[in-house]
Amino acid sequence: MSAPSAEHALPFPDIDPIAFAIGPFAVRWYALAYLVGVGLGALYAMRLLSRKSLWANNAPPFQPAEAWDFAFWAMLSIVIGGRIGYVLFYNLPFYAANPMQVFNTLDGGMSYHGGMIGLMVAGIIFTRHKGGNPLSTLDLLGAVAPIGIMLGRLANFVNAELYGAPTTLPWGVVFPxxxxxxxxxxxxxxxxxxxxxxxxxxxxxVTHIAYGLRRPGLVAGIFAIGYALSRIAVEFVRLPDEQLGYLYGGWLTMGQVLSLPILLGGVGLVVFAMTRKPAIR
Structure with a gap:
């Protein structure tokens, strides 16, 4: 069955990708999604860190006020990791031939998986410097990361990018x-x-009813499993990157391939956490 024509699909909302402009300086919704995501994440992290009873041995990985210090680390690590991930995973031949284009972030090339790796590395380094448990920091990141992911994907929609395959479903959208x-x-x-x-x-x-933060690694593992399964499922109806196409005989995408180790790592973290005695108050 052919995809419905434009007049039979949902109209794309009339939202300018540029949130506001001051002279020649334009701020896009995508950039705001990063900033607001990190800001809301830091606020939520402060609330979690201040509830010491949620954590193993009443010991959060660092102090609540230090969430704002880490927010700076988080922003840098997401951007740097996301860019490096995109270069390595999605378009390495092009950047190998044009190395200066690696620094041209105006092309929008960012990889969520690269940003995740960068954020994890920053969290571990930051926590070791503070003397906390790195696994608990990964749990903290797993608890707050969905906030940023949701805002980022909404910004992708506003940018009319990373859309899916043709569909005859009634909520299909014609992207400009x-x-x-x-x-x-x-x-x-x-x-x-x-x-x-x-x-x-x-x-x-898991964090507030099941007290999962008392088992270091559990929340991070659940996040990894949930993210990986969701990403793998959506990739079946999402168009792959044009320069890569479908991989391995035309049925896998790079997003699915990169999500598989995240899924396995998540399972490993859950098994590790559940085979150890939980800390109590």
Whole structure:
């Protein structure tokens, strides 16, 4: 069945990708998503860190006020890791031939998986400097990360990028950047709902009802499993990057390949955490 024509699909909302401009300086919603995501993440992290009873031995990985110090680290690590990840995983031949383009972030090339690795490394280094438990910091990051993911995917939708394959479903959207102008899966919204909102609610239950932070590594593992399964599922209806296409015979995407080790790592963390006695108050 062919994809519905533009007049039978949901219209793309009339939202300018540029949030505001001051003279020649323009601020895009995508940049604001990063800033607001880190800011809200720091606020939520402060609330979690201040509830010492949630943590193993009443010992959060660092003090609540230090969440704002780490927010600076987080912003740098996400941007640097995301950019390096995109260069290595998604378009290495191009950047090998044009090395100065690595620093041209105006092309929008960022990899979530690279940003995740950068954030994890920054969290471990920061926590070791503070004398805390790095596993507990990974749990903290797993608890707050869905906030940023949801905002980032919403910004992808506003930018009309990373959209899905053609669909005949009634909620198909015609994106203004699509040269074919056919209805497509709003895969950005799928990811915002699954990797963002739903995963946040699941982890909120684990942290506050099941006291999962008392088992270092558990929340980080649940986040990794939830993210990886959601990303792998959505990739089946999301268009792959044009320069890569489908891999391994035309049925896997790079996003799915990179999510598999995250899934396995998450399972390993959950097994590790659940085979150890939980700390109590």
């Amino acid at each position: 950047t699509d040269p074919l102008q056919v209805a497509r899966h709003p895969s950005q919204l799928y990811e915002a709902a699954l990797e963002g909102l739903l995963l946040f609610l699941v982890i909120r239950f």
